[in-house]
Amino acid sequence: MIWDHRVYTCRPGTIKKHMKLYEKHGWEIQSRHLGDPVIYGQVETGNVNSYVHVWQFEDAAHRAACRKALQEDEHWQAYLEMSAEAGYLVSQVNQILVPAPFFKR
Numbered sequence: 001m002i003w004d005h006r007v008y009t010c011r012p013g014t015i016k017k018h019m020k021l022y023e024k025h026g027w028e029i030q031s032r033h034l035g036d037p038v039i040y041g042q043v044e045t046g047n048v049n050s051y052v053h054v055w056q057f058e059d060a061a062h063r064a065a066c067r068k069a070l071q072e073d074e075h076w077q078a079y080l081e082m083s084a085e086a087g088y089l090v091s092q093v094n095q096i097l098v099p100a101p102f103f104k105r
Contacts, residue, residue, distance in 0.1 A: 002057050003038065003097040009050040010088045015042065018088035019051070026079040033070035060096075 057063035
């Protein structure tokens with residue numbers, strides 16, 4: 001099991017606009033290809049201009065196959081263009097997490 005942990009930061013004052021854009025044009029497509037995320041949440045304290053999502057995969061090959069299908073989806077490509085045009089995002093940090101030896105799920 002692996003987890004794809006992502007943190008995105010929006011320009012101040014734009015996170016609500018970004019979330020509306022994603023909800024309308026990205027959520028269904030991404031969930032269709034990646035499954036339901038473990039968490040998809042806005043940061044409440046700290047950098048309140050950011051949000052986090054975590055996706056769970058069987059292994060790196062499963063993640064790669066899901067991500068490839070997502071990237072090839074024309075509707076996802078259209079969403080990415082809309083997101084880029086809106087210019088709300090300023091940074092993205094991705095980390096692949098593996099379970100600690102004692103963590104059983």
